[in-house]
Protein backbone atom coordinates (compact mmCIF):
# COMPACT_ATOMS: atom_id res chain seq x y z
CA UNK A 102 0.00 0.00 0.00
CA UNK A 103 1.06 3.59 -0.63
CA UNK A 104 4.69 4.35 0.04
CA UNK A 105 5.43 1.03 1.81
CA UNK A 106 8.42 -0.95 0.59
CA UNK A 107 11.18 -3.24 1.76
CA UNK A 108 14.42 -1.29 2.16
CA UNK A 109 18.05 -2.32 1.73
CA UNK A 110 18.18 -3.66 5.29
CA UNK A 111 15.25 -5.93 4.51
CA UNK A 112 13.04 -3.87 6.81
CA UNK A 113 9.57 -2.50 6.20
CA UNK A 114 9.74 1.15 5.23
CA UNK A 115 6.74 3.49 5.19
CA UNK A 116 6.78 7.10 4.02
CA UNK A 117 10.54 6.85 3.61
CA UNK A 118 10.97 5.86 7.28
CA UNK A 119 12.43 2.54 8.39
CA UNK A 120 9.86 1.07 10.78
CA UNK A 121 12.61 -0.51 12.89
CA UNK A 122 14.02 2.96 13.49
CA UNK A 123 10.55 4.29 14.27
CA UNK A 124 10.17 1.63 16.94
CA UNK A 125 13.55 2.56 18.45
CA UNK A 126 12.46 6.17 18.58
CA UNK A 127 8.83 5.88 19.64
CA UNK A 128 8.36 2.40 21.13
CA UNK A 129 5.50 -0.04 20.58
CA UNK A 130 2.64 -0.52 20.11
CA UNK A 131 2.71 2.28 17.58
CA UNK A 132 0.28 3.48 14.95
CA UNK A 133 2.02 4.70 11.80
CA UNK A 134 0.11 6.68 9.17
CA UNK A 135 1.35 7.14 5.63
CA UNK A 136 0.36 10.78 5.22
CA UNK A 137 0.73 10.86 1.42
CA UNK A 138 -1.59 7.89 1.11
CA UNK A 139 -4.31 9.71 3.08
CA UNK A 140 -3.80 12.74 0.85
CA UNK A 141 -3.95 10.64 -2.26
CA UNK A 142 -7.25 9.04 -1.17
CA UNK A 143 -8.74 12.48 -0.53
CA UNK A 144 -7.71 13.50 -4.05
CA UNK A 145 -8.99 10.29 -5.65
CA UNK A 146 -12.51 10.95 -4.38
CA UNK A 147 -12.43 14.53 -5.63
CA UNK A 148 -10.88 13.58 -8.97
CA UNK A 149 -13.43 10.82 -9.42
CA UNK A 150 -16.24 13.33 -8.91
CA UNK A 151 -14.67 15.87 -11.23
CA UNK A 152 -14.84 13.28 -14.01
CA UNK A 153 -18.58 12.84 -13.49
CA UNK A 154 -19.33 16.53 -14.00
CA UNK A 155 -21.72 16.46 -11.04
CA UNK A 156 -21.67 19.04 -8.27
CA UNK A 157 -20.34 17.28 -5.19
CA UNK A 158 -19.00 17.46 -1.67
CA UNK A 159 -16.75 14.89 -0.04
CA UNK A 160 -16.91 14.89 3.76
CA UNK A 161 -14.42 12.81 5.71
CA UNK A 162 -16.22 10.67 8.31
CA UNK A 163 -13.88 11.42 11.15
CA UNK A 164 -15.12 8.61 13.39
CA UNK A 165 -12.69 6.43 11.41
CA UNK A 166 -9.70 8.33 12.78
CA UNK A 167 -9.55 11.72 14.40
CA UNK A 168 -6.94 13.89 16.03
CA UNK A 169 -5.98 17.52 15.53
CA UNK A 170 -3.36 16.87 12.84
CA UNK A 171 -5.73 14.58 10.94
CA UNK A 172 -8.36 17.34 10.92
CA UNK A 173 -5.74 19.78 9.67
CA UNK A 174 -4.76 17.38 6.89
CA UNK A 175 -8.41 17.02 5.84
CA UNK A 176 -8.75 20.80 5.87
CA UNK A 177 -5.65 21.19 3.65
CA UNK A 178 -7.13 18.70 1.21
CA UNK A 179 -10.27 20.83 1.02
CA UNK A 180 -12.68 18.15 2.15
CA UNK A 181 -15.70 18.72 4.37
CA UNK A 182 -15.99 16.98 7.69
CA UNK A 183 -18.51 14.69 9.28
CA UNK A 184 -18.54 14.73 13.08
CA UNK A 185 -20.80 12.69 15.33
CA UNK A 186 -20.21 14.01 18.83
CA UNK A 187 -19.27 17.02 20.88
CA UNK A 188 -15.83 15.46 21.22
CA UNK A 189 -15.18 15.23 17.50
CA UNK A 190 -16.61 18.71 17.00
CA UNK A 191 -14.45 20.11 19.80
CA UNK A 192 -11.32 18.54 18.32
CA UNK A 193 -12.16 19.85 14.85
CA UNK A 194 -12.70 23.36 16.19
CA UNK A 195 -9.43 23.18 18.14
CA UNK A 196 -7.76 22.12 14.91
CA UNK A 197 -9.08 25.28 13.29
CA UNK A 198 -11.28 23.38 10.87
CA UNK A 199 -13.63 25.86 9.15
CA UNK A 200 -17.00 25.35 10.86
CA UNK A 201 -19.01 25.97 7.71
CA UNK A 202 -17.54 22.78 6.21
CA UNK A 203 -18.61 20.62 9.19
CA UNK A 204 -21.65 18.33 9.11
CA UNK A 205 -23.07 16.99 12.34
CA UNK A 206 -24.39 13.42 12.48
CA UNK A 207 -25.75 11.16 15.17
CA UNK A 208 -28.95 9.55 16.38
CA UNK A 209 -29.02 11.16 19.79
CA UNK A 210 -27.34 14.53 19.72
CA UNK A 211 -27.74 16.14 23.12
CA UNK A 212 -28.96 19.68 23.62
CA UNK A 213 -25.46 20.56 24.80
CA UNK A 214 -23.91 19.19 21.60
CA UNK A 215 -26.44 20.96 19.39
CA UNK A 216 -25.80 24.24 21.21
CA UNK A 217 -22.08 23.79 20.80
CA UNK A 218 -22.55 23.21 17.06
CA UNK A 219 -24.91 26.19 16.71
CA UNK A 220 -22.46 28.43 18.54
CA UNK A 221 -19.67 27.24 16.27
CA UNK A 222 -21.94 27.93 13.26
CA UNK A 223 -21.34 24.59 11.57
CA UNK A 224 -22.44 24.07 7.99
CA UNK A 225 -25.22 21.59 8.38
CA UNK A 226 -27.01 19.15 10.67
CA UNK A 227 -27.99 15.72 9.47
CA UNK A 228 -31.18 15.32 11.46
CA UNK A 229 -31.93 11.76 12.48
CA UNK A 230 -35.30 11.77 14.25
CA UNK A 231 -38.36 13.73 15.38
CA UNK A 232 -36.88 14.47 18.79
CA UNK A 233 -33.89 16.17 17.19
CA UNK A 234 -36.02 18.00 14.66
CA UNK A 235 -38.03 19.65 17.45
CA UNK A 236 -35.00 20.31 19.65
CA UNK A 237 -33.00 21.86 16.82
CA UNK A 238 -35.88 24.15 15.83
CA UNK A 239 -36.27 25.22 19.45
CA UNK A 240 -32.57 25.93 19.99
CA UNK A 241 -32.21 27.70 16.63
CA UNK A 242 -35.22 29.88 17.43
CA UNK A 243 -33.76 30.79 20.82
CA UNK A 244 -30.66 32.02 19.03
CA UNK A 245 -32.66 33.50 16.17
CA UNK A 246 -30.58 31.73 13.53
CA UNK A 247 -31.43 29.77 10.41
CA UNK A 248 -29.94 26.29 10.24
CA UNK A 249 -29.29 24.14 7.17
CA UNK A 250 -30.37 20.54 7.57
CA UNK A 251 -30.50 17.23 5.75
CA UNK A 252 -32.85 14.50 6.91
CA UNK A 253 -31.38 11.05 7.38
CA UNK A 254 -33.72 8.48 5.90
CA UNK A 255 -33.63 4.70 5.96
CA UNK A 256 -34.24 3.30 2.50
CA UNK A 257 -34.58 -0.28 3.74
CA UNK A 258 -31.34 -1.35 2.09
CA UNK A 259 -28.42 -2.42 4.18
CA UNK A 260 -25.08 -3.23 2.73
CA UNK A 261 -23.20 -6.25 3.94
CA UNK A 262 -19.64 -7.01 3.09
CA UNK A 263 -20.12 -8.55 -0.32
CA UNK A 264 -23.86 -8.37 -0.91
CA UNK A 265 -26.74 -6.29 0.31
CA UNK A 266 -29.96 -7.36 1.92
CA UNK A 267 -33.28 -5.69 2.41
CA UNK A 268 -34.01 -4.94 6.03
CA UNK A 269 -37.17 -3.75 7.69
CA UNK A 270 -36.89 -0.35 9.28
CA UNK A 271 -37.30 -1.83 12.78
CA UNK A 272 -33.74 -3.15 12.38
CA UNK A 273 -32.18 0.29 12.28
CA UNK A 274 -31.91 2.85 15.02
CA UNK A 275 -30.94 5.47 12.46
CA UNK A 276 -33.04 7.83 10.42
CA UNK A 277 -36.60 8.31 9.29
CA UNK A 278 -38.19 5.25 7.74
CA UNK A 279 -39.31 5.62 4.14
CA UNK A 280 -41.61 2.60 3.99
CA UNK A 281 -43.85 3.68 6.86
CA UNK A 282 -43.90 7.29 5.58
CA UNK A 283 -42.10 8.64 8.66
CA UNK A 284 -39.78 10.30 6.20
CA UNK A 285 -42.66 12.14 4.50
CA UNK A 286 -43.81 13.48 7.86
CA UNK A 287 -40.27 14.56 8.70
CA UNK A 288 -40.04 16.53 5.46
CA UNK A 289 -43.36 18.19 6.16
CA UNK A 290 -42.29 19.19 9.68
CA UNK A 291 -38.94 20.48 8.41
CA UNK A 292 -40.64 22.65 5.82
CA UNK A 293 -42.89 24.08 8.52
CA UNK A 294 -40.03 24.75 10.95
CA UNK A 295 -39.33 28.47 10.65
CA UNK A 296 -35.65 28.24 11.64
CA UNK A 297 -34.71 25.20 9.58
CA UNK A 298 -33.76 25.16 5.91
CA UNK A 299 -34.16 21.72 4.41
CA UNK A 300 -31.47 21.14 1.80
CA UNK A 301 -32.12 17.50 1.04
CA UNK A 302 -31.80 13.99 2.35
CA UNK A 303 -29.11 11.63 3.55
CA UNK A 304 -28.78 7.88 3.69
CA UNK A 305 -25.95 5.61 4.75
CA UNK A 306 -26.44 1.96 3.86
CA UNK A 307 -23.48 0.40 5.62
CA UNK A 308 -19.75 0.01 5.73
CA UNK A 309 -16.99 -1.92 3.94
CA UNK A 310 -19.08 -2.13 0.74
CA UNK A 311 -17.28 -3.71 -2.20
CA UNK A 312 -19.79 -3.34 -5.00
CA UNK A 313 -22.00 -0.46 -6.04
CA UNK A 314 -25.13 -2.60 -6.18
CA UNK A 315 -26.23 -1.54 -2.67
CA UNK A 316 -25.82 2.13 -3.56
CA UNK A 317 -27.65 1.64 -6.84
CA UNK A 318 -30.56 0.06 -5.06
CA UNK A 319 -30.65 2.67 -2.29
CA UNK A 320 -30.41 5.59 -4.71
CA UNK A 321 -33.32 4.37 -6.78
CA UNK A 322 -35.45 4.09 -3.62
CA UNK A 323 -34.32 7.56 -2.52
CA UNK A 324 -35.13 9.09 -5.91
CA UNK A 325 -38.55 7.46 -5.98
CA UNK A 326 -39.16 8.90 -2.53
CA UNK A 327 -37.93 12.35 -3.52
CA UNK A 328 -40.07 12.33 -6.62
CA UNK A 329 -43.13 11.44 -4.57
CA UNK A 330 -42.37 14.17 -2.05
CA UNK A 331 -41.91 16.69 -4.85
CA UNK A 332 -45.48 16.05 -5.96
CA UNK A 333 -46.98 15.78 -2.47
CA UNK A 334 -45.16 18.55 -0.64
CA UNK A 335 -43.72 20.62 -3.44
CA UNK A 336 -40.21 20.08 -2.09
CA UNK A 337 -37.25 19.57 -4.41
CA UNK A 338 -34.00 18.36 -2.85
CA UNK A 339 -30.90 20.36 -3.65
CA UNK A 340 -28.65 17.80 -2.01
CA UNK A 341 -28.53 14.04 -1.97
CA UNK A 342 -26.06 12.61 0.53
CA UNK A 343 -25.41 8.92 -0.07
CA UNK A 344 -23.19 8.38 2.99
CA UNK A 345 -19.95 6.47 3.22
CA UNK A 346 -19.03 2.83 3.35
CA UNK A 347 -16.59 2.32 0.48
CA UNK A 348 -14.69 -0.90 1.13
CA UNK A 349 -10.96 -1.42 1.34
CA UNK A 350 -8.69 -4.42 0.94
CA UNK A 351 -7.72 -5.78 4.36
CA UNK A 352 -6.63 -9.21 3.13
CA UNK A 353 -6.21 -11.03 -0.16
CA UNK A 354 -9.81 -12.23 0.07
CA UNK A 355 -11.14 -8.68 -0.17
CA UNK A 356 -11.76 -7.37 -3.66
CA UNK A 357 -13.26 -3.90 -3.50
CA UNK A 358 -13.74 -2.01 -6.73
CA UNK A 359 -11.83 1.23 -7.09
CA UNK A 360 -12.92 4.61 -5.81
CA UNK A 361 -13.28 5.76 -9.43
CA UNK A 362 -15.60 2.88 -10.30
CA UNK A 363 -17.69 3.42 -7.15
CA UNK A 364 -18.19 7.12 -7.83
CA UNK A 365 -18.79 6.47 -11.50
CA UNK A 366 -21.61 4.03 -10.79
CA UNK A 367 -23.15 6.29 -8.16
CA UNK A 368 -23.07 9.14 -10.63
CA UNK A 369 -24.57 7.09 -13.48
CA UNK A 370 -27.47 5.83 -11.41
CA UNK A 371 -28.25 9.34 -10.16
CA UNK A 372 -28.16 10.76 -13.67
CA UNK A 373 -30.36 7.93 -14.96
CA UNK A 374 -32.91 8.28 -12.15
CA UNK A 375 -33.10 12.06 -12.49
CA UNK A 376 -33.50 11.85 -16.23
CA UNK A 377 -36.24 9.24 -15.93
CA UNK A 378 -38.12 11.25 -13.34
CA UNK A 379 -37.29 14.65 -14.85
CA UNK A 380 -35.87 15.59 -11.45
CA UNK A 381 -33.29 18.39 -11.30
CA UNK A 382 -29.84 16.88 -10.67
CA UNK A 383 -29.03 17.39 -6.99
CA UNK A 384 -25.56 18.05 -5.63
CA UNK A 385 -24.08 14.72 -4.45
CA UNK A 386 -22.45 14.43 -1.04
CA UNK A 387 -20.53 11.43 0.24
CA UNK A 388 -18.91 10.62 3.60
CA UNK A 389 -16.05 8.18 3.30
CA UNK A 390 -14.15 7.29 6.47
CA UNK A 391 -12.46 3.91 6.19
CA UNK A 392 -11.47 4.34 2.54
CA UNK A 393 -9.59 7.57 3.34
CA UNK A 394 -7.50 6.31 6.26
CA UNK A 395 -7.76 2.52 6.48
CA UNK A 396 -4.93 1.49 4.18
CA UNK A 397 -2.70 4.34 5.36
CA UNK A 398 -2.43 2.93 8.89
CA UNK A 399 -0.04 0.23 10.12
CA UNK A 400 0.33 -0.91 13.71
CA UNK A 401 3.76 -1.96 14.97
CA UNK A 402 4.08 -4.31 17.92
CA UNK A 403 6.93 -6.04 19.71
CA UNK A 404 6.71 -9.81 19.91
CA UNK A 405 7.20 -11.25 23.37
CA UNK A 406 5.91 -14.58 24.64
CA UNK A 407 5.22 -17.52 22.36
CA UNK A 408 3.44 -20.72 23.24
CA UNK A 409 3.62 -23.78 21.10
CA UNK A 410 0.95 -26.43 21.60
CA UNK A 411 2.35 -29.35 19.61
CA UNK A 412 0.32 -30.20 16.53
CA UNK A 413 -2.36 -27.69 17.53
CA UNK A 414 -1.18 -24.10 17.36
CA UNK A 415 1.58 -21.66 18.06
CA UNK A 416 0.52 -18.51 19.87
CA UNK A 417 2.68 -15.45 19.39
CA UNK A 418 1.89 -12.61 21.76
CA UNK A 419 2.36 -8.93 21.08
CA UNK A 420 2.40 -5.92 23.41
CA UNK A 421 -1.00 -4.61 22.30
CA UNK A 422 -4.21 -6.23 21.12
CA UNK A 423 -7.92 -5.54 21.51
CA UNK A 424 -7.12 -2.28 23.26
CA UNK A 425 -5.57 -0.77 20.14
CA UNK A 426 -7.52 -2.83 17.58
CA UNK A 427 -10.83 -4.17 18.79
CA UNK A 428 -12.07 -5.10 15.31
CA UNK A 429 -10.97 -8.77 15.27
CA UNK A 430 -12.57 -9.37 18.69
CA UNK A 431 -15.68 -7.35 17.89
CA UNK A 432 -16.38 -8.28 14.29
CA UNK A 433 -14.09 -11.18 13.54
CA UNK A 434 -12.22 -8.85 11.16
CA UNK A 435 -9.20 -10.24 9.37
CA UNK A 436 -5.82 -8.61 8.92
CA UNK A 437 -2.48 -9.37 7.31
CA UNK A 438 0.85 -8.98 9.04
CA UNK A 439 4.57 -9.17 8.44
CA UNK A 440 7.75 -9.12 10.44
CA UNK A 441 8.99 -5.57 9.95
CA UNK A 442 12.62 -6.32 10.80
CA UNK A 443 12.92 -9.19 8.33
CA UNK A 444 10.07 -9.02 5.89
CA UNK A 445 11.35 -11.72 3.59
CA UNK A 446 12.53 -15.14 4.59
CA UNK A 447 12.81 -18.59 3.03
CA UNK A 448 11.58 -20.34 6.12
CA UNK A 449 8.10 -19.55 7.36
CA UNK A 450 5.69 -20.86 9.98
CA UNK A 451 1.99 -20.49 10.63
CA UNK A 452 1.25 -18.75 13.91
CA UNK A 453 -1.66 -17.04 15.62
CA UNK A 454 -1.17 -13.53 16.94
CA UNK A 455 -2.48 -12.92 20.44
CA UNK A 456 -2.93 -9.64 22.26
CA UNK A 457 -1.85 -9.14 25.85
CA UNK A 458 -5.29 -8.61 27.42
CA UNK A 459 -6.71 -11.02 29.96
CA UNK A 460 -9.29 -12.32 27.59
CA UNK A 461 -9.31 -15.41 25.38
CA UNK A 462 -10.96 -13.46 22.58
CA UNK A 463 -8.07 -11.05 22.42
CA UNK A 464 -6.62 -12.49 19.22
CA UNK A 465 -5.48 -10.20 16.41
CA UNK A 466 -4.90 -12.76 13.66
CA UNK A 467 -5.55 -16.49 13.47
CA UNK A 468 -3.24 -18.69 11.40
CA UNK A 469 -0.99 -16.29 9.62
CA UNK A 470 2.12 -17.29 7.76
CA UNK A 471 5.21 -15.41 8.90
CA UNK A 472 8.97 -15.81 8.74
CA UNK A 473 10.19 -17.73 11.81
CA UNK A 474 9.54 -15.36 14.70
CA UNK A 475 11.68 -14.60 17.72
CA UNK A 476 11.11 -12.49 20.78
CA UNK A 477 11.92 -8.88 20.06
CA UNK A 478 10.80 -9.07 16.45
CA UNK A 479 8.52 -6.29 15.27
CA UNK A 480 5.15 -7.30 13.95
CA UNK A 481 3.52 -4.92 11.48
CA UNK A 482 -0.23 -5.30 11.01
CA UNK A 483 -1.38 -3.45 7.93
CA UNK A 484 -4.59 -1.57 7.12
CA UNK A 485 -5.28 -0.57 10.71
CA UNK A 486 -5.86 3.10 9.93
CA UNK A 487 -9.64 3.07 10.28
CA UNK A 488 -11.48 2.34 13.53
CA UNK A 489 -8.24 1.26 15.25
CA UNK A 490 -7.05 4.25 17.23
CA UNK A 491 -10.56 5.72 17.15
CA UNK A 492 -11.96 2.66 18.96
CA UNK A 493 -8.94 2.18 21.22
CA UNK A 494 -9.59 1.75 24.90
CA UNK A 495 -7.85 1.29 28.23
CA UNK A 496 -8.98 -2.24 29.06
CA UNK A 497 -6.64 -3.77 31.64
CA UNK A 498 -5.37 -0.22 32.11
CA UNK A 499 -3.21 -0.44 29.04
CA UNK A 500 -1.99 2.88 27.75
CA UNK A 501 -3.17 3.98 24.34
CA UNK A 502 -0.29 3.93 21.84
CA UNK A 503 1.23 6.95 20.14
CA UNK A 504 0.26 7.91 16.59
CA UNK A 505 2.99 8.92 14.16
CA UNK A 506 2.58 10.47 10.71
CA UNK A 507 5.31 9.63 8.22
CA UNK A 508 6.04 11.37 4.93
CA UNK A 509 9.13 11.84 2.76
CA UNK A 510 11.43 10.27 5.32
CA UNK A 511 10.14 12.37 8.19
CA UNK A 512 8.19 11.17 11.19
CA UNK A 513 6.17 13.32 13.55
CA UNK A 514 4.15 12.29 16.58
CA UNK A 515 0.56 13.51 16.21
CA UNK A 516 -0.82 11.80 19.32
CA UNK A 517 1.43 11.05 22.26
CA UNK A 518 1.54 7.69 23.95
CA UNK A 519 -0.55 7.73 27.09
CA UNK A 520 1.39 7.74 30.32
CA UNK A 521 0.62 5.99 33.58
CA UNK A 522 -0.23 9.44 34.98
CA UNK A 523 -2.80 9.85 32.19
CA UNK A 524 -4.44 6.64 33.36
CA UNK A 525 -5.14 7.98 36.84
CA UNK A 526 -5.81 11.57 35.77
CA UNK A 527 -9.54 11.34 36.42
CA UNK A 528 -9.39 9.05 39.43
CA UNK A 529 -10.53 10.79 42.58
CA UNK A 530 -8.78 9.80 45.78
CA UNK A 531 -10.57 10.19 49.08
CA UNK A 532 -8.54 10.62 52.20
CA UNK A 533 -10.17 11.28 55.57
CA UNK A 534 -13.48 12.26 54.03
CA UNK A 535 -12.06 14.97 51.82
CA UNK A 536 -11.41 14.77 48.12
CA UNK A 537 -8.02 15.65 46.76
CA UNK A 538 -7.81 16.68 43.11
Ligand code: LLP
Pocket residue numbers: 162165183206305307308309344345346347388389390391392428487488
Ligand atom coordinates in the same frame (compact mmCIF):
# COMPACT_ATOMS: atom_id res chain seq x y z
N1 LLP B 1 -21.58 8.17 7.32
C1 LLP B 1 -22.30 7.64 8.30
C2 LLP B 1 -23.62 8.19 8.59
C3 LLP B 1 -21.81 6.53 9.02
O1 LLP B 1 -22.57 6.00 9.97
C4 LLP B 1 -20.53 6.02 8.73
C5 LLP B 1 -19.98 4.90 9.48
C6 LLP B 1 -19.79 6.63 7.71
C7 LLP B 1 -20.34 7.70 7.03
C8 LLP B 1 -18.41 6.17 7.34
O2 LLP B 1 -18.37 4.87 6.89
P1 LLP B 1 -17.03 4.25 6.28
O3 LLP B 1 -16.74 4.99 5.01
O4 LLP B 1 -15.95 4.47 7.26
O5 LLP B 1 -17.32 2.83 6.08
N2 LLP B 1 -16.54 0.48 13.60
C9 LLP B 1 -16.88 -0.21 12.36
C10 LLP B 1 -17.43 0.72 11.33
C11 LLP B 1 -18.63 1.48 11.80
C12 LLP B 1 -19.08 2.48 10.78
C13 LLP B 1 -20.12 3.37 11.35
N3 LLP B 1 -20.58 4.38 10.46
C14 LLP B 1 -15.65 -0.95 11.86
O6 LLP B 1 -14.62 -0.91 12.53
O7 LLP B 1 -15.71 -1.60 10.82
